[in-house]
Amino acid sequence: MRSVSGDSNAVLPWLVIRQDGQGNRYRVGSYATRAEAQLLAERLGREGAGAGHGADGYLVEHLDRVR
Structure with missing residues (x-):
């Protein structure tokens, strides 16, 4: 895991x-x-859709499961 x-x-x-x-x-x-x-x-998904970036998606992942 990464620390601040x-x-x-x-x-x-x-x-x-x-x-x-x-x-x-x-x-x-x-x-x-x-x-x-x-x-x-x-929030980013809503803002991106309003700006015409509908193909972008925002995902939440745990550090242990990142591809």
């Missing part, structure tokens, strides 16, 4: 991943809880 720089006790195992229409994946951020990550993924 400067704070060895804070672990951020939940990732928000953006996947584009060609299947390329990009890490958007790391979060302490699934709920935090899910909120961001949903």
